[in-house]
Amino acid sequence: MLGFIYNIFILPEHRGQGIGRDLLSYSENIAKSLRCKLIQLEPRAFDHTVDLNWLISWYARMGYVSKADGSTRMEKILVVTQTRLKHQVQRSACLSQPVRQ
Numbered sequence: 001m002l003g004f005i006y007n008i009f010i011l012p013e014h015r016g017q018g019i020g021r022d023l024l025s026y027s028e029n030i031a032k033s034l035r036c037k038l039i040q041l042e043p044r045a046f047d048h049t050v051d052l053n054w055l056i057s058w059y060a061r062m063g064y065v066s067k068a069d070g071s072t073r074m075e076k077i078l079v080v081t082q083t084r085l086k087h088q089v090q091r092s093a094c095l096s097q098p099v100r101q
């Protein structure tokens with residue numbers, strides 16, 4: 001499944017303190033919990049305080065890469081953590097066990 005972030009906005013007086021990064025990471029975790037393997041967004045400067053090139057480099061700093069298809073979208077592969085992977089493996093092993101009566 002594909003996740004999509006439509007907008008992210010931090011009030012100007014609270015920018016540059018790591019809140020945008022935390023918000024992005026929180027959204028990525030929600031997408032992971034919904035089993036999204038990929039998340040995309042469309043960088044679009046919301047107000048005159050940031051310009052598009054700065055925004056693209058900010059998202060790049062957050063691990064997003066521009067799509068190679070010529071579109072303006074950026075995307076990030078969501079990595080499943082080892083703990084989560086272990087849990088999933090255990091769960092599927094459990095499900096494949098025959099039920100003992």
Ligand SMILES: CC(C)(COP(=O)(O)OP(=O)(O)OC[C@H]1O[C@@H](n2cnc3c(N)ncnc32)[C@H](O)[C@@H]1OP(=O)(O)O)[C@@H](O)C(=O)NCCC(=O)NCCS
Pocket residue numbers: 006007008009010011014015016017018019020021022042043044045046047050055058061
């Ligand atoms: C883009 C936006 C969400 C970033 O939010 P933020 O809370 O200011 O960002 P953070 O503080 O989490 O930024 C994290 C990193 O970027 C750096 N950074 C943030 N603002 C910066 C600035 N103006 N200049 C240089 N570096 C900056 C931080 O220092 C931090 O760097 P690090 O990796 O060394 O720790 C915010 O600027 C915003 O709301 N912009 C207007 C809305 C908008 O256009 N949204 C896009 C819609 S697609």
